Amino acid sequence: MNQPIQPLRIALVGxxxxxxxxxxxxxxxxxxxxxxxxxxxxSASTDEVRKADVAVHFAIPATVQMHVEELARLRKPIVVGTTGWTKQAQAIQSIVESEGIGLVYASNFSVGVNIMYRLLREAGSLFDRFAEYDVSVHEVHHKDKLDAPSGTALSIADVLLNTIKRKRGVLSGSPEGKIRPEELQVTSGRYGAVVGIHRVTFDSMADSIEIVHTAKNRTGFALGAVVAAEWVKDKKGMFTFEDVLADLFKQPR
Ligand SMILES: NC(=O)c1ccc[n+]([C@@H]2O[C@H](COP(=O)([O-])OP(=O)(O)OC[C@H]3O[C@@H](n4cnc5c(N)ncnc54)[C@H](OP(=O)(O)O)[C@@H]3O)[C@@H](O)[C@H]2O)c1
Incomplete structure (x- = not known):
């Protein structure tokens, strides 16, 4: 007789x-x-967390390493949605590898943003041939967001730096005087209740092209995190949400 399929059990950290x-x-x-x-x-070392198949972390950046250590000791795979912890990335990767757990992270779990990364990879490699075009990134979030620029804006900047050779580094904020041509400017706005807007502008004397993602609510992020939780439960190693989607896109529809 077939065993009933056990529903996924999630511990919410944050x-x-x-x-x-x-x-x-x-x-x-x-x-x-x-x-x-x-x-x-x-603490993530509670009996309730022990009962979970996967932990999903949406809390504050200062807690990520501590929670990953606790969850790794319990051998729990983790989905990390919390942003602003890139300085601890190396330490976290060592914990994941030495404890043999799976971890999926993304500064943005929305499918739309991850498709935008693919569009930008293509756009960046086309604009790489045309030095007349400059490129910039602007993001807006609600007034309570802790980190700036957003993790998503930094991921977008990485895609652009990897595809447009004349851009060699990020300037977050305003330049002192004139901006250097090799700098990719990433600016941030923090006001109201904005869920998240990311705008990339390719601008020349002749015309301008913009690629914009506007999150309408938090549903897209949460859905992506739940999909990642289902995916990572039997995996080992560090993954991004792009790895999860690449794997899902390979499967027959
Ligand atoms: N990757 C993505 O797709 C994505 C999307 C949206 C947001 N984010 C990120 O997710 C994170 C959370 O965002 P949010 O909008 O949910 O923030 P939020 O509403 O402020 O929630 C943060 C949560 O963390 C809890 N917390 C604070 N200190 C803690 C500690 N020491 N131990 C355990 N929990 C603690 C808070 O508890 P209290 O309520 O009791 O203070 C609260 O429940 C942020 O880093 C944000 O940038 C990522």
Whole structure:
């Protein structure tokens, strides 16, 4: 007789705007939430977390390394949506590798943004041939966001630096005097309740092309994180959401 399929059990590490949205989507898909970790119960080494198949982290950047250490000790695969921890990336990668767990991270779990990265890779390699065009990145988020520029803007900048040879580094913010031509300017706006806007502008004397992603709500991020949680539960190693999507795009529809 076939065994009934056990629904995925998720521990939510961080139970704010994103944690709650992940919960809504996961419950909609018949999954179970075993733990909700927040500032009042900040340890991820609880009995409720032990019962989970996967942990999903949407908390604050300062907690990422500590939580990854705790979760790795429990041998829990992790989806990290929290942004602003690139300085700890090396340390986190060593923990993941030495403990043999799986971790998927992305500064942006929306499918739309990940498709935008692909469009930008193509656009960047075309504009690389035309020095008349300059390129810049502008992002806007709500007034409570902790990090600037956003992790997504930095991922976009990476794609552009890897495809447009005349751009060699990021200038986040305003230049002192004139901007150097090899600098890729990344600017940020923080106001109101904006969920997230990322705008890339290719501009010349003749014309201008813009590629813009506008998040309408948090659903797209949460859905991507839940898809990543299903995917990573039996994997080992560090992955990005682009790896998850590349794998899913390979599967027959
Ligand atoms: N990758 C993506 O697609 C994506 C999309 C959106 C947002 N993000 C990122 O996700 C993160 C969370 O965003 P959000 O909008 O959900 O923020 P939020 O609403 O402020 O939620 C943060 C959560 O972290 C909890 N927290 C704070 N300190 C903690 C600690 N020491 N231990 C455990 N939990 C702690 C907070 O608890 P209290 O509520 O009790 O203070 C809250 O539940 C941010 O880094 C944001 O940039 C990523």
């Amino acid at each position: 139970y704010g705007k994103m944690g709650r949205e992940v919960e809504r989507i996961a419950l909609d898909r018949g999954m179970e939430i075993t733990a909700r970790i927040d500032i009042d119960s900040p």
